[in-house]
Amino acid sequence: MRGSGPELGTVASGVVTLMRDHARARRYRTGATLFHEGDHSDWLGLVTKGRVKISCYGADGRERLVAVIGPGELLGELSAIDGEPRSATATALEPLEVAVLTSEEFVTLLEQQPRATLGILRSVIGRLRDSDKRRVEFGALDTVGRVGRLIIELAERYGEEGDAVIRIRLPLSQEELAGWAGASREAVVKALRQLRDRGWIETGRREIRVLDLPALVRRSS
Numbered sequence: 721m722r723g724s725g726p727e728l729g730t731v732a733s734g735v736v737t738l739m740r741d742h743a744r745a746r747r748y749r750t751g752a753t754l755f756h757e758g759d760h761s762d763w764l765g766l767v768t769k770g771r772v773k774i775s776c777y778g779a780d781g782r783e784r785l786v787a788v789i790g791p792g793e794l795l796g797e798l799s800a801i802d803g804e805p806r807s808a809t810a811t812a813l814e815p816l817e818v819a820v821l822t823s824e825e826f827v828t829l830l831e832q833q834p835r836a837t838l839g840i841l842r843s844v845i846g847r848l849r850d851s852d853k854r855r856v857e858f859g860a861l862d863t864v865g866r867v868g869r870l871i872i873e874l875a876e877r878y879g880e881e882g883d884a885v886i887r888i889r890l891p892l893s894q895e896e897l898a899g900w901a902g903a904s905r906e907a908v909v910k911a912l913r914q915l916r917d918r919g920w921i922e923t924g925r926r927e928i929r930v931l932d933l934p935a936l937v938r939r940s941s
Contacts, residue, residue, distance in 0.1 A: 736792065738829050738836055739766040743819035750891075754795070754810040754818070761799030761806055763822050767791050770816035771878075771890070775899065776808045785900035787847070788813070788890065790878070794843055800826050801840075813891050858902060861940065866901040867911040868940035871921065875930050886930040915939075 743766065748754060755761075757776050767789055774787040786808055789795055799806050800823040821829070830837050854873075858866050871888070879886040892900075898908040915921045920936050922929040930936060 736766065738833060739819045739821065740768075742825065742829060743821045746818045746820050748812040748816040748818070750812055750814050750816075752812045752816070754812065754816075755806050757806055757809045759806045761796060761803065761823060763820050764794060764796040764800035764826055765818035765820040767793050767795055768817045768819055771813045772816060773811045773813050773892075773896070774808045775811070775896075783896070783899050784902075785892070785896050788874075788877075788892075794840070797826075797840060798844065799823075863901065863903045863907045864911040864914055865940045866903065867897065867908055868915065868920075868936050870897065870901055871915075871928060871930060872933070872936055872940060874928070875933065879930065884931075886933060888928045888930070889926065890928075891926045 745768075746765070748770075754765075754772065768791055770791075772789045772795060773785060774789060775783050775785050777783055789810075795810060795818065796806070798804075800821075803823070830840070854869075857869060861869065874888045874890060875886045878890055879888050881887075894908055894912070895905050898905040901908055901911075903911075912921070912923060915936070916923060918935070920930070920932045920939075922931060
């Protein structure tokens with residue numbers, strides 16, 4: 721758990737230093753779209769403040785949350801490297817600051833600093849591992865278990881501990897949680913109600929409070 725929110729350091733420190741030394745700062749307001757799925761890719765960024773929602777849309781037109789990216793994580797690095805269109809849409813969940821490089825500048829930096837490439841690889845591989853793990857786990861869980869697993873993940877990354885409670889302050893709607901859990905909004909509402917009724921969590925406006933993490937882990941395993 722993180723007592724004061726996420727900190728820089730998710731990507732190797734060498735990459736963070738390179739980005740900070742050479743990038744330009746961009747600021748986005750809450751709700752701003754940084755790029756859309758299918759857009760041409762000509763830049764990438766390092767998130768230095770705030771969090772970004774990464775989502776894509778299925779054939780049914782429903783938004784599906786893929787990830788939440790916070791300080792110390794790269795944004796758009798895959799498209800910057802391979803030149804392919806954006807694979808997802810990025811939206812600011814809160815006031816956001818990003819250190820930005822053009823794709824050409826980024827590739828040039830990697831050519832000049834080969835060690836930094838290892839940091840990028842570790843970042844990408846970490847996301848792939850997390851994605852594969854979530855896919856396997858979700859396949860064996862019911863909706864309550866999936867929602868519980870997401871809450872555990874959010875608590876580990878963004879939870880603030882205090883007074884035997886872990887507070888997750890993240891502006892995600894029930895619809896967005898549903899897309900992330902691969903379930904309907906109605907099913908997620910019922911799952912949250914069950915977790916509340918068991919005394920394991922409390923929910924407020926854009927906040928989830930975890931009261932019994934061990935019980936949540938057992939139910940979501």
